[in-house]
Amino acid sequence: MYQVRLWTNRHARAMERLYNIFNPIILRLLRGTSKIFGHSLDKPVTLIEKATKSLFFDCQMCGNCVLSKTGMSCPMNCPKTIRNGPCGGVRANGMCEVKPKMRCVWVDAWEGSAKMKYGDEIKQVQFSVDHRQSGLSSWLKAARDE
Amino acid sequence: MNKVQDIVHPGDSVRILPGHVSHGRFERVLRAGHFAVTTEIAPPDSCDPEEVLKRARVFDGYVDAINATDGSGAHCHMSSLAVCAILTRFGYSPIIQISCRDRNRIAIQGDLLGAAALGVCNALSLTGDDVTAGDHPDAKPVFDLDSVSLLQTLKILRDEKRFLSGRPLESAPDLFLGSTINPFVPPVRNRVDQLAKKIEAGAQYIQSQYCFDIEMLKSFMKRAVDDGLTQNCFILIGVGVLASARTARWLRENVPGVHIPDIIISRLEGAEDQKTEGRNICVELMQQIKEIVGVSGIHVMAYRQEKYVAEVVRKSGVLAGRQPWAFNRLENDLRNK
Numbered sequence A: 001m002y003q004v005r006l007w008t009n010r011h012a013r014a015m016e017r018l019y020n021i022f023n024p025i026i027l028r029l030l031r032g033t034s035k036i037f038g039h040s041l042d043k044p045v046t047l048i049e050k051a052t053k054s055l056f057f058d059c060q061m062c063g064n065c066v067l068s069k070t071g072m073s074c075p076m077n078c079p080k081t082i083r084n085g086p087c088g089g090v091r092a093n094g095m096c097e098v099k100p101k102m103r104c105v106w107v108d109a110w111e112g113s114a115k116m117k118y119g120d121e122i123k124q125v126q127f128s129v130d131h132r133q134s135g136l137s138s139w140l141k142a143a144r145d146e
Numbered sequence B: 001m002n003k004v005q006d007i008v009h010p011g012d013s014v015r016i017l018p019g020h021v022s023h024g025r026f027e028r029v030l031r032a033g034h035f036a037v038t039t040e041i042a043p044p045d046s047c048d049p050e051e052v053l054k055r056a057r058v059f060d061g062y063v064d065a066i067n068a069t070d071g072s073g074a075h076c077h078m079s080s081l082a083v084c085a086i087l088t089r090f091g092y093s094p095i096i097q098i099s100c101r102d103r104n105r106i107a108i109q110g111d112l113l114g115a116a117a118l119g120v121c122n123a124l125s126l127t128g129d130d131v132t133a134g135d136h137p138d139a140k141p142v143f144d145l146d147s148v149s150l151l152q153t154l155k156i157l158r159d160e161k162r163f164l165s166g167r168p169l170e171s172a173p174d175l176f177l178g179s180t181i182n183p184f185v186p187p188v189r190n191r192v193d194q195l196a197k198k199i200e201a202g203a204q205y206i207q208s209q210y211c212f213d214i215e216m217l218k219s220f221m222k223r224a225v226d227d228g229l230t231q232n233c234f235i236l237i238g239v240g241v242l243a244s245a246r247t248a249r250w251l252r253e254n255v256p257g258v259h260i261p262d263i264i265i266s267r268l269e270g271a272e273d274q275k276t277e278g279r280n281i282c283v284e285l286m287q288q289i290k291e292i293v294g295v296s297g298i299h300v301m302a303y304r305q306e307k308y309v310a311e312v313v314r315k316s317g318v319l320a321g322r323q324p325w326a327f328n329r330l331e332n333d334l335r336n337k
Helices: A002-010 A012-037 A042-057 A105-115 A119-123 A138-143 B025-031 B049-057 B080-089 B105-117 B147-159 B188-201 B214-226 B245-254 B262-270 B274-290 B306-316 B327-336
Strands: B036-041 B065-068 B094-099 B122-126 B176-181 B205-210 B234-240 B295-301
Touching (some): A002 A012, A002 A105, A012 A042, A012 A105, A042 A138, A105 A119, A119 B188, B025 B036, B036 B049, B036 B306, B049 B080, B065 B080, B080 B094, B080 B105, B094 B105, B105 B147, B147 B188, B176 B188, B188 B214, B205 B295, B214 B234, B214 B274, B234 B274, B245 B262, B245 B274, B262 B274, B274 B295, B274 B306, B295 B306
Parallel strands (some): B036 B065, B036 B295, B094 B122, B122 B176, B176 B205, B205 B234, B234 B295
């Protein structure tokens, strides 16, 4: 949902507020359910996370979510999956070098961050993804502090 | 002028000077406070080592280091590691370019240990062009790391003497680490922030994309200097030799990240001899770039124009009388010893 993703990014500040409200609630909820049900609810939780984040961010379920540190623009939508972008090939109109019809996700990331209260977190160096986490829930990972 | 200890004779004990991380000539020139000149070699589509040497010799006496490109433009050529290994055998000071496109973290770490074992002292971390830009668009793009996490990886190998996995190294690769920056494309405002991230990750020098827009460069450098970023990192600015207005247009439209203002193209079009004018533009840019505070050197990229590198460097006067290492100079020095 490219259009929704652009909208979300334009409203990065509002998304950050929602994130700050819902993140602790979701994590507390998941910690509780994990205690009671163990890993038996992992599948539906992962599906819910995937559905929500796919709608708003075109989430690729890398399992290493850093959305709050990348201006609410998912770096896994970059064709080079750069975690500290952008690359040097961005077009003069801010479009992607590889997909000329897509805005550079890292141009959006820096723009989104500028709108956010804690947007400076984009300046932290991110290491590459742990590919073992691909397809797994970032929410469950955070809830269980894995 | 203080003498640069840039000559390493075969048989000399190679030592790392205080405050240096490598025993390489390139780092020595920069740390001695000289204005450095680098260029890049186009690796051949052959397995003939003589071809590599032939391509390097045109730069003799005019450059402090030679970048060996790693499948530039996502085209397949001789590997940068092999080019560097050939060059170090003959005393050249190569910079191994490492792109994240073709290899994962296991392959890259192994290659870098190998490079250091073969006498390479400088590494340049790049994300790399996408496979779709090259002649094998059907290939699988890797991009396991990006240019910043690759710098972190190299720094860990060198400073922590271990692999990313934690497994210790018996000896660490003494590499002078660099990366690239493109201040001329969006998000222009954040390119300085990105530079800061690269320095934090381990970049000790930077080679920029082609600069054809002095005003943009000036504003970028001013912010970099104001943020103190040039204190711990040497910035080398890329310049190009344009063969004609047509080439300039082609570069602008087809090579990702190349920004050439209309004024440069119209100047080329208006010239009687476009080829000479392209070199004049390069010389003028080099002279203007040298005057900008915080700039430590020039990186001349002259694809298919390599034979003119010596000429533009000489005409620009950026070396201020200093003569970088040359194959013949080494032979002469040995003879006079």
